[in-house]
């Protein structure tokens with residue numbers, strides 16, 4: 001049996017983040033597929049300064065960015081939960097990926113790691129559409145970085161999230177299936 005390793009993180013590091021909560025269901029879906037394991041990380045553990053060209057010139061790519069790129073290399077796909085800020089995804093997501101598209105100390109460009117890298121997207125926000133607009137934007141952004149963004153995506157209204165669980169059964173199944181679908185895509 002093929003072993004599949006997926007990476008998962010939330011675009012919010014807020015304590016009690018809705019996105020971190022709904023991500024758990026997608027992870028459970030992925031882990032329901034035989035041979036699939038998921039590594040959940042918190043971007044708080046990979047702090048990076050806000051990108052600035054002078055800073056890059058002086059110090060190069062941060063070590064945290066290089067560490068995150070190695071993690072991507074060690075995994076086969078990504079589950080990403082994206083909050084919505086004013087119809088967009090978060091500056092944390094943008095800054096983290098922007099840094100990763102820069103050159104590493106050996107001169108190789110980080111973006112090589114993302115070529116056709118499968119990613120499944122979900123979002124959550126308190127509003128009724130659950131951050132759907134951010135998904136369109138993060139899809140476009142990650143496509144620019146050569147990720148292979150799977151067509152399925154789920155936006156979860158926070159009104160259906162309670163203590164880490166999605167209370168609407170259909171929605172819960174959709175998020176579970178999103179995670180399972182990514183694992184199956186990677187395995188096949």
Ligand SMILES: Cc1cc2nc3c(=O)[nH]c(=O)nc-3n(C[C@H](O)[C@H](O)[C@H](O)COP(=O)(O)O)c2cc1C
Nearest residue numbers: 012014017018019083084085086087125126127131
């Ligand atoms: C700057 C800012 C802008 C926001 N804009 C939107 C928005 O456009 N649509 C929306 O549904 N929620 C919006 N929200 C509310 C967030 O979706 C909400 O805070 C959510 O809980 C953040 O995700 P998290 O729970 O994973 O941290 C915004 C929040 C902030 C801080």
